[in-house]
Amino acid sequence: MSPLGVHLHIQDSHVVMDNGILQVTLSKPEGIVTGIRYNGIDNLLEVLNDESNRGYWDLVWNAPGSIGTTGIFDVIKGTTFNVVMENEEQVELSFTRTWDPSLEGKLVPLNIDKRFIMLRGSSGFYSYAIYEHLKEWPGFSLDETRIAFKLRKDKFQYMAMADSRQRHMPLPDDRLPPRGQALAYPEAVLLVNPLEPDLKGEVDDKYQYSCENKDNKVHGWICTDPPVGFWQITPSDEFRSGGPHKQNLTSHVGPTTLAMFLSAHYSGEDLVPKFNAGEAWKKVFGPVFIYLNSAPEEDDIDVPRSLWEDAKEQMIIEVQSWPYSFPVSEDFPKSYQRGNVCGRLLVRDRHVSDDYISANGAYIGLAPPGDVGSWQRECKDYQFWVRADKDGYFSIYDICTGDYNLFAWVPGFIGDYRYDVVVTITSGSDIDMGDLVYEPPRNGPTLWEIGIPDRSAAEFYVPDPNPKYVNKLYVNHPDRFRQYGLWERYTELYPDEDLLYTVGTSDYSKDWFFAQVTRKKDSDNKYTGTTWQIKFELDTADQSSTYKLRIALASATLSELQVHVNDPKANPPVFSSGLIGKDNSIARHGIHGLYWLYNVDVSGAGLVKGDNAIFLTQTRGTSPFQGIMYDYIRFEGPPSSTSKTEIVD
Template sequence: MSLTGVQLLIEDTHVVVENGIVKVTLSNPEGIVTGIEYNGVDNLLEYLNEESNRGYWDLVWSSPTSPGTKGMFDVIKGTEFQVIVENEEQVELSFTRTWDASLEGKLVPLNIDKRFIMRGCCSGFYTYAIYEHLDDWPAFDMDETRIAFKLSREKFHYMAMADNRQRKMPLPQDRDSPRGQKLAYPEAVLLVNPVDPEMKGEVDDKYQYSCDNKDSRVHGWICPEPAVGFWLITPSNEFRSGGPVKQNLTSHVGPTTLAVFLSAHYSGEDLVPKFKAGEAWKKVFGPVFIYLNSSDNEDNLFNQLWEDAKLQMQIEVQSWPYNFPASQDYLKWDERGNVNGRLLVRDRYIRDENISAKGAYVGLAPPGEAGSWQRECKNYQFWAKADDEGYFSISNIRPGDYNFYAWVPGFIGDYRYDEVLSITPGCYIVVGDIVYEPPRDGPTLWEIGIPDRTAADFFVPDPNPKYINKLYVNHPDKFRQYGLWERYAELYPDKDLIYTVGVSDYTQDWFFAQVTRKKDDNTYQGTTWQIKFKLDKANKRGSYKLRIALASATFSELQVRVNDPKAARPVFSSGLIGRDNSIARHGIHGLYWLFTVDISGARLVEGDNTFFLTQSRAGGPFVGIMYDYIRLEGPPSSTSNDADGI
C-alpha cells in the first residue's frame, strides 16, 4: 500500500480505512474488525472464523437476580454507523447500538458507542467505547467487558507479554482431544500428542499468562515469516476496575489477544458492578492501541519486535491522555487535574521518626472506606507509585470527588485520606506530607512473611514433573505452574504443616496456600496449621494482637484457636470469605483481607504456646487461603525485651 494520508471507503456491508501502512476492514454497521492487512499479509486475523469472531468488543451481563458471575455473552454489534472525523490526518468511525424498552431481557440495557481511529503515518489503530445507562432503565449486572482479537492460527505462534514471559505457544488443536487431555478444569489441558513433540507433557492454561493491571501495558504475538508483531498496548489503567493489582487475562492460545477492562477473575462477584434501576452511569473504556511492527533483520527477530513494542508502549503512555479522540466524553489533558504530595509512615515500634513510604501505591478512587478501591468497579481510578522518599504525583485525573488511598509494601493495612478531594479541570492540588499509621497496638513478638499483599515470599513447591509449563521452570513466577495445590498432600502426607517460630524458615517451611486435603473417598477436608512459639513470660492481664493478612481467599473460613485445638469455639472466625479462585488460577494473590485477633493473655502460658489456624471449609481442591503476613504483638505497655519477650 502506498497512499497519501488516511483513506476511507464505505461499502454496503463493510468499511475500509487505510493509511499506507495498515488497512483495517470493519463490518457495517456492526463494527466488527474482520480484516487487518499489514506488511504484505492480506489478513492478520483468522479468516476461517466467522466475521463476528475475529476482532470485537464483547461483554457478559445478567439480571440482578442471577447468582454468581456467569451471564449472557454478547458480541457487541452496532446498528448504526457514522463517520465522526474524516481528513488526511485522521479518520474516526462510530458504531452505535441504542437500547430501548422493547429490548428488555434481550440485550444489556446500555447505549454503546464503539469508536475506531486511524491516524496518518501510524502503524496501527486505536479503539475505545462509551457505555451509558440512563436513569429510567432497568437494573443489571455486568460481569465482564473487553476487546478480543483472534489472530491467524497459521502465522502467529510466538507470544510475548514480559521480558521473562514469552515463548513459542501450543497450537489451538493441541488443546483438543486426542492431542490434549482436559485436567481439573476446562482451561487447563495436558498436551499428550501436540503437533510440536517438544511440547509433549506440558500444560497449557490461559490463566498462566494473567497479569496485574500495573504490569500489563503491552502484550501480543509474533509471526516470523513475514516478520509481523501484533501488539495490544494499554496506555492507562484509569478505566480498568479494581486498581493496580487487579489481575486480568492477556494473550493465550487461540492465538488470542485481549484488552480486559472489567472482569471477576481473581476476585469473584465483588468485582461485578451491579447497576440499580434508574441509576445513571457513563464510562469511557480506552482508547487502547493495536500496534503492528516488522523487521527486515532476521537475527534475534523476536527480541527486536518485542523491544520495539515496548518502546511504542512508552510513547503511548507518555502521550496519555490523547489529544485526538473526538468524543466529548473522552477528556483531554486540560480538562483534568493533578495531585501531588508525600506519604510517610509512622510506626513507633519500628522508629521514633516518620518513615518514608518507599514504593507506596497511591491513588484516587471514588469515595469509600479504606481499601474499598480494590472492590470498586464502576468508575475511574488513578494510581501512581511513590519514589524512595515517599513523594508522589498523580496526574491527568478526571474531574469529580475522590478519596486518596494508599498501601505501602512492608506495612499492613490500607490508608485513606480523611478529606474528599474535588478535582476540577486544570487544578493542581498539593496535599503536602500525609502520614499513614499502620495497624499496631504493641511490639512485634514474632512475624511470618513480608507484608506485600502476595504469598510469593512463602514456599512454592516445584510442580509435579507430569504437569509443567516449561516457561516457568527456574522462573521467579514458579507459582504459575499447574497443580501445585496437590503438592501439599504429597509434602504433608500424614499431618498438617507445623511452623516453629525461631526455628522454621517461612521461605521453606510455610506452604504458599492453605488448601484442603483429599481423602480416600475422593471428598475433601479442611486443614489445620500450627504456629509454635515460646514466651519467656505471659502477661495474664494483658491483651495480645494477632494480625493476619490474607493475600487470597476462596470459599474459605479461617478459624484461630489458642493452645487447644479441640476448643468448641475458636477465638476468631472469619466466616465464609472469598471467591477469587487464585489457587486454581495461579494468581499468588486475589483480594486482600486483614484481620485482627484479640487474644487475652490469660490464654497464653510461659514457655510453649501454639496457635491453630484452621481453614474449615472443604468444598473441593481449590477451596483455601493464601497468607500474606502474620504478626503477634505483645501488650502495649511491654517492650520487646520485657516480660513478654519471645
C-alpha cells in the same frame, strides 16, 4: 511520518481505513474488525473464522438480582454507522447500538458507542467505547467487557507479554481431544499428542499468562514469516476496575489477544458491578492501541526479541501521550480538562522508628469515595494510581473531574490508608496535599512475624510441580507459582500431619506452604480442611493484658479461617472469619487475589510462659481449590510489654 494520508473507503457492508501502512476493514454497521492487512499479509486475523469472530468488543451481562460471575455473552454489534471525523490526518468511526424498552431481557440496557481511529503515519489503530445507562432503564450486572482479537494460527505462534514471559505456543488444535486432555477444569489442558512433539507433556492454561493491571501495558503475538508483531497496548489503567493489583487475562492460545476492561477474575463477584434501576452511569473504556511492527528478514536478527523490544518502546510512547488529544468524543476528557494532585506520604509506627518513615514505593491512588481499602473492590468508575518515590513523594496527573478519596498502601506495612476528606478534582486544578501520615495497625511490639507484608504469598514455599504437569516457561522462573496443580503437592509433602511452623527455627521461605489448601483423602477422593500450627516461646506471659494477632490474607476462596490459641478444641475459637472469598487464585495460578486483614485479640490469660501454639484452621473442605494464602502474620505483645521471644523470626 508516512507521506500518505488516511483514506476511508465505504462499501455496502464494510468500511476500510487505510493510511498506506495498514488497512483495517470493519463490518458496517456492526463494527466488527474483519480484516487487517499489513506488511504483505492480506489478513492477520483468522480467515477460517466467521467474520464476527475475528476482532470484536464483547460483554457478559445479567439481569438485576443475579448472583455469580457468569451471564449472557454478547458480541456487541452496532446498528448505526457514522463517520465522526475524516481527513488526511485522522479518521474516526462510530458504530452505535442504542437500547429501548422493547429490548428488555434481550440486550443489556446500555447505549454503546464503539469508536475506531486511524492516524496518519501510525502503524496501528485505536479503539474505545462509551457505555451509558440511563436513569429510567432497568438494572443489570456487567460481569465482563473487553476487546478480543483472533489471529491466524498458521502465522502467529510466538507470544510475548513480559521480558521473562514469552514462548512458542501450542496451536488451538493441540487443546482439543485427542491431542489435548482436559484437567481439573476446562481451561487447563495436558498436551498429550501436540502437532509439535517438543510440547508433549506440557500443560496449557490461559490463566498462566494473567497479569496485574499495573504491569499489563503491552502483550501480543509474533509471526516469523514474514517477521510481524501484533500488539495490544494499554497506555492507562484509569478505566480498568479494581486498582493496580487486579489481575486480568492477556494473550493466550488461539492465538488470542485481549484488552480486558472489566472482569471478575481473581476477585469473584466483588468486582461485578451491579446497576440499579434509576442509576445513571456513563464510562469510557479505552482508547487502547493495536500496534503492528515488522523486522528485516535477515539471518542475524533475533526476530522475537527485535519486535518485542520495539513494541515496548512504542508502549512507552503511548503511555507518555496519555491522555490522548485526538479522540473526538467529548466524553473522553483531554489533559487540559483534567486535574493533578501531589503530596508526600509518611508512615508513623513507633515500634519501628521514633521518626516518621518515608512511604517508599507506596501505591497511592484516587478512587471513588468509599471505606478504607474499598478501591480494590471498586468497579464502576475511574481510578488513578502511581507509586511514591523513595522519600514518599507522589504526583498523580490527568485525573478526570469528580469527587475521590485518596487511598494508599505501603509495602512493608499492613493495612490501608485513606485520606478522610473528599478530594474534588476540577478542570485545571492542581492540588498539593502536603504531608500525609499513615499510622498502620499496631498495639504493641512485634514478638514474632511470618512473611513480608506485600499482599502476596510469593515469599513462601512454592513447590516444584508434578513432572506430569509442567509448563516449561515457568521452570527456574521467578513466577514458579504459575505451574499447574501445585495445590495437590500439599498432601504429598504433608501426607500424615499438617504444617507445623516453629518461630525462631523454621524458615518461611522453605517451611510455610504458599497456600493453606484442603487435604485430599485418597480413600474416597474427597477433601477436608486443614489446621496449621505455629509454635512459639514467650519469656513471660502477661495474664491480665491483651495481645494482638495480625493476619493479612493475600487470597481466599470459599474459606473459613478459625484461630485457636493453645487449645485447638476450644469452642468457640478465639476468632472466625466466617465464609470468605471467591477469588479462585489457587486454581488460576495467582499468588494473590483480594487482600483481607484481620486483627485478633488474644487474651494473655490463654498464654503461658514458655511454649505456646496458635492453630490456624481452614474449615471448609469440599474442593481442592478452597483455601487461603497468607500475606503476613504478626504477633504483638501488650502496649507496655517488654516480653520477647527467644528469637524474633
